[in-house]
Amino acid sequence: MALLDEAHRNELIFTDGAWRAGSGETIDVIEPATGDTLGQLALATPGDVAAAARSAAVAQREWAARPHVERAAVLRRAAGLWAEHAEEIAWWNVREVGAVPGMAAFAVHTAEQECWEASSLPGRPYGELIPSGEPRLSMTRRYPVGVVGVIAPFNVPIILAIRSVAPALALGNAVLLKPDPRTAVTGGVVLAALFREAGLPDGLLQVLPGGRDVGEAVVTDPRVPVISFTGSTPAGRRVGELAGSHLKRAHLELGGNSALVVLSDADVDTAVNLAAWGSWFHQGQICMTTGRHLVHESLYDDFVERLADKAAKLPVGDPARDQVALGPVIDAGQRDKIHGLVTSSVGGDVRVAAGGDYDRLFYRPTVLAGVTASTPAFTEEIFGPVAPVARFGTLDEAVALAGDSEYGLSLGIVTRDAMRGVELADRIPTGIAHINDQTVNDEANAPFGGIGGSGTGSRFGGAQANIEAFTETRWITVRSQAATYPF
Structure with a gap:
């Protein structure tokens, strides 16, 4: 059974578990090798982002409260679906992105591995005991951040979306995903269709292809506390400035030379x-x-x-x-x-x-x-x-x-x-x-990131980097008897 059907290719906004046309203009999905039209998509608008963020915030609370084994099971099913639909997804990647078949197959395989790696995150220890000078139990505990905004580019859309989407979902968050409109099928629609088939509850993954205005709406929405952006250094600087002015964390994976x-x-x-x-x-x-x-x-x-x-x-x-x-x-x-x-x-x-x-x-x-x-x-x-x-x-x-x-x-x-x-x-x-190797290497369990104009450091790949990226730390203490103070 095909993962994508005609409706998915022509109505590419996925919100609240359903496909619908966006409120923005309709554009063609172009095959760069031939100039042929592969389909059409209606872009999202800032209004679509606001509505999606509201419903994602509601869905996230229930998702975070679910047993960790349920979240892990969804990620494992997603991993299996990447393998099951590999040929179809790779074919779309070749046509839409211009990737050679080997590159497309690598992207799909990496997405499968990202989901397997993420499936281990829900069961990992989410805190630690720490010493205290008082007679009490003192600990740290990790909590989901809530809604994560993921902005992914055109060049390797499958990998550069899934490496944030999978760990963010596994750790109990909801995701607003804004793929590049030029590659929104393999960078967005595929992920939405696949996670729905994997049993991800409605509202947790919202796919919103669009331009700069949609990206800025994702970054500035008050219900989205963490941004994961992959793209050019100039665009990343703008994202960082917007996120900083709204007191948000921005994980920036930018250009390189x-x-x-x-x-x-x-x-x-x-x-x-x-x-x-x-x-x-x-x-x-x-x-x-x-x-x-x-x-x-x-x-x-x-x-x-x-x-x-x-x-x-x-x-x-x-x-x-x-x-x-x-x-x-x-x-x-x-x-x-x-x-x-x-x-x-x-x-x-x-x-x-x-x-x-x-x-x-x-x-x-x-x-x-x-x-x-x-x-x-x-x-x-x-x-x-x-x-x-x-x-x-x-x-x-x-x-x-x-x-x-x-x-x-x-x-x-x-x-x-x-x-x-x-x-x-x-x-x-x-x-x-x-x-004794060239510069292009990536593995799901290895921390990935650059310094300087290349971004804000390693924050993708590997359990520790992903946990730090998509959770918040809380300090908690417990006393057997209530504390007393001199006034």
């Missing part, structure tokens, strides 16, 4: 394989994408030549119909941003070693050689399939180049001496570091 450092003892073919995947997987539309390649001067020319040769041989095209390594970028605006950074970077010693052009939304994997710390494609997040390559001579130079960024998300280091890699990683501030 992650470095892959190739040391002098590295095997070049190994490094090139890692570099290609890090920069071009999913068309470079991943926050952890390798945006800067720092290669020791003794390997530099060989590295650039081999990486450019690999770029020239990778097939680019429609992932739903052809065997390709790269699909389309999401839309013309994103393509033009990518191409603008490439063209503005070329000149002087900076040259295009491979790629640098496009056909419709299909951008060729690109290698830029001769870049420096001042090259636009090196300093800015590209969010496209572009590999800028700079050289360094000493480890101190590598540290300076890698650390010269407002971002601090992921780091890769390639070396035959793993401990040397660890020592180097200790000198470069990032939220994530991988020795």
Whole structure:
């Protein structure tokens, strides 16, 4: 039985356990590879957000009071449904997002793992005993925050929604989910349909696709005390400002410009394989994408030549119909941003070693050689399939180049001496570091997050990070006899 039917694809707001058209304008769901219309959706409005928040707050109280085994069972059923409907969901992800089939399958598998991991949260200890100087029992206890606002982007909509939705629900919260309108089927409708089939009570997951006004309504609604936002750094700053002015917690997972450092003892073919995947997987539309390649001067020319040769041989095209390594970028605006950074970077010693052009939304994997710390494609997040390559001579130079960024998300280091890699990683501030691997890695049980312009630190993945993100701590004391005071 299909998870999605025609009604779900054309009336994409899901509130109070039912599908209905939103109050906003109707837009087309476009397949980026072909320009074909896959369906239509009516966007939500701030008024829809307010109504959804009111009902979510009511539903949440009953949900939090349910036995922990019931909440865990819903998450386990959801995990099984991701596996059961994997082929259908992945097909939609390929068509709507432009992901190659392998990427789509990975996203669905990760969503399944996120639900399995979240299913363990309801049964975990929710407090601890602490010492007290008074004759009393003193303890801390974790409580659900209430309603969590989740704002997810277009690039990996399944993973970037479920990694907040699943733990928030498991810990006794309700969720308002605002997916990007460009990818609202796999980023929102799929989650609503799947959790309803898993038995999640009505009102606990509300799906509200919309634009900036809807996102601001989610952030500012007084019934939503915690915001989980994934998106660009400029948008994240705005979310953080709004949340701060309303005294709310905002968990911000933002952009990146992650470095892959190739040391002098590295095997070049190994490094090139890692570099290609890090920069071009999913068309470079991943926050952890390798945006800067720092290669020791003794390997530099060989590295650039081999990486450019690999770029020239990778097939680019429609992932739903052809065997390709790269699909389309999401839309013309994103393509033009990518191409603008490439063209503005070329000149002087900076040259295009491979790629640098496009056909419709299909951008060729690109290698830029001769870049420096001042090259636009090196300093800015590209969010496209572009590999800028700079050289360094000493480890101190590598540290300076890698650390010269407002971002601090992921780091890769390639070396035959793993401990040397660890020592180097200790000198470069990032939220994530991988020795002898590229920068794009994610596991449901591992804490994920960046520093600086990449966000507000690790708060997704792993029991402790998720519990801290989606619960509040209360101090509780108990005396056998009432305390007495001198007045």
